Amino acid sequence: MGLDAALLRPNDDVATALRDLARGERLRLTCGEVVREVDLVEDVALGHKFAVRDLGEGMRVRKYGEYIGRLTANVRAGAWVHDHNLATSATRHADHEHAWSAPASVPVRVIGTPRTSVGETPVYDATTHRLYWIDVRDTPAIHSLDLDSGAEQHWPLDEDIGSIALTSRSTLIAGLRSGFAFFDPARGRLQPIADPEPHLPGNRMNDGKCDPAGRFWCCSMNPESGTADGALYVLERDLTYARVGDERYFTPNGLAWSPDGETMYFADTRRGVLYAYDFDPRMGSACNRRMFADLGAFPGGPDGATVDVDGFVWSAQFDGSCIIRYDPNGRMDRVIRLPVSKPTACVFGGRDHRELFVTTATRGLDARQRAAEPDAGRVLVLDVGVAGLPAARFHVDTGAQRRTA
Numbered sequence: 001m002g003l004d005a006a007l008l009r010p011n012d013d014v015a016t017a018l019r020d021l022a023r024g025e026r027l028r029l030t031c032g033e034v035v036r037e038v039d040l041v042e043d044v045a046l047g048h049k050f051a052v053r054d055l056g057e058g059m060r061v062r063k064y065g066e067y068i069g070r071l072t073a074n075v076r077a078g079a080w081v082h083d084h085n086l087a088t089s090a091t092r093h094a095d096h097e098h099a100w101s102a103p104a105s106v107p108v109r110v111i112g113t114p115r116t117s118v119g120e121t122p123v124y125d126a127t128t129h130r131l132y133w134i135d136v137r138d139t140p141a142i143h144s145l146d147l148d149s150g151a152e153q154h155w156p157l158d159e160d161i162g163s164i165a166l167t168s169r170s171t172l173i174a175g176l177r178s179g180f181a182f183f184d185p186a187r188g189r190l191q192p193i194a195d196p197e198p199h200l201p202g203n204r205m206n207d208g209k210c211d212p213a214g215r216f217w218c219c220s221m222n223p224e225s226g227t228a229d230g231a232l233y234v235l236e237r238d239l240t241y242a243r244v245g246d247e248r249y250f251t252p253n254g255l256a257w258s259p260d261g262e263t264m265y266f267a268d269t270r271r272g273v274l275y276a277y278d279f280d281p282r283m284g285s286a287c288n289r290r291m292f293a294d295l296g297a298f299p300g301g302p303d304g305a306t307v308d309v310d311g312f313v314w315s316a317q318f319d320g321s322c323i324i325r326y327d328p329n330g331r332m333d334r335v336i337r338l339p340v341s342k343p344t345a346c347v348f349g350g351r352d353h354r355e356l357f358v359t360t361a362t363r364g365l366d367a368r369q370r371a372a373e374p375d376a377g378r379v380l381v382l383d384v385g386v387a388g389l390p391a392a393r394f395h396v397d398t399g400a401q402r403r404t405a
Helices: 094-101 367-372 398-404
Strands: 014-017 026-031 034-039 049-051 060-063 066-071 108-111 119-125 130-135 141-146 152-156 161-166 172-176 179-184 189-194 204-210 216-221 232-235 241-243 252-257 263-268 273-280 285-294 301-307 313-318 322-326 332-337 343-349 355-360 379-382
Touching: 014 060, 094 332, 119 161, 119 204, 119 343, 130 161, 130 355, 141 161, 161 216, 172 189, 172 204, 204 252, 216 252, 263 301, 273 301, 313 355, 322 343
Parallel strands: 161 204, 252 301, 301 343
Antiparallel strands: 014 049, 026 034, 060 066, 108 379, 119 130, 119 355, 130 141, 141 152, 161 172, 172 179, 179 189, 204 216, 216 232, 232 241, 252 263, 263 273, 273 285, 301 313, 313 322, 313 343, 322 332, 343 355, 355 379
């Protein structure tokens, strides 16, 4: 915060003018440890907002840590943000209002010892009764917990990791900053496969999951950007990959499939939307993208997701302190409040897949918030009264895996 303009929260996308500001002025904005230098590209009147970095159309804009609307156009750093390029997203859809205002209460317990910075992509291996999950950044690692004995293993990594999934062998497949790789828990070693975006060093792979036929779908993103720099990829069994569609994403997440494999779900957290696609399990093709649920008027955004045996979608609402269950038409069926503000992903596991495992984050919480949320960063287990489906595995071609050795 300075005499010219105020950046109210470190993760805000806009600052507020404390006097009339003129085009061409250079401002230095500080909030905590965050410092931003912004050159104004147009005049900004006292009390009005301007972008502190380049922002993309469709992104929800944060001010004072809260979403205030969606951009209707691309906005350059230093440009005025107002009604001409920002639309309110405050109107809640009637399909969601009842469940949101009448949240459910269920038993919650904590497992494992790690307190992650950004816990993500919990994966349950039914053959070993073991849970795997990751810490994405700051302290990147793969974690595992034997749910029978309580034995834990932890593998620190030298780069950011976005996701893991089971394979048909005794390995995992991962999406990393450097691309796709196999991970061998027995040896603690990564085996690179391919980097789909070597020309985009700011990007890393993010959420990933296997479709019912054993392909690995994984998306990319630039965690430091305010523009839509991410894409969706599919890694085939022969270890070739392809980009899916021309769409770009801010924070792509929430990959999941319906029990019959004919619908794929996908989220963009910073847009605050969940999409549904028609999916062909045989061909591995996704088409007819449509809005499944618009969360623009609710706190936080949709993150990692899973599907239960009834075809309902369960989605972690990051920065929204809850898990939301949607019916197959995208209507909010149930909201479960959590003792943490940043749930990141969920998966069904345990005996008969009747426990919901939820990863959480501490990144962005100040000391007061961390003290108020002692379970933040831990893995939560919920009894939600419904069963899930076994995790699909990546079925790699034997010859293809041999070529990566």
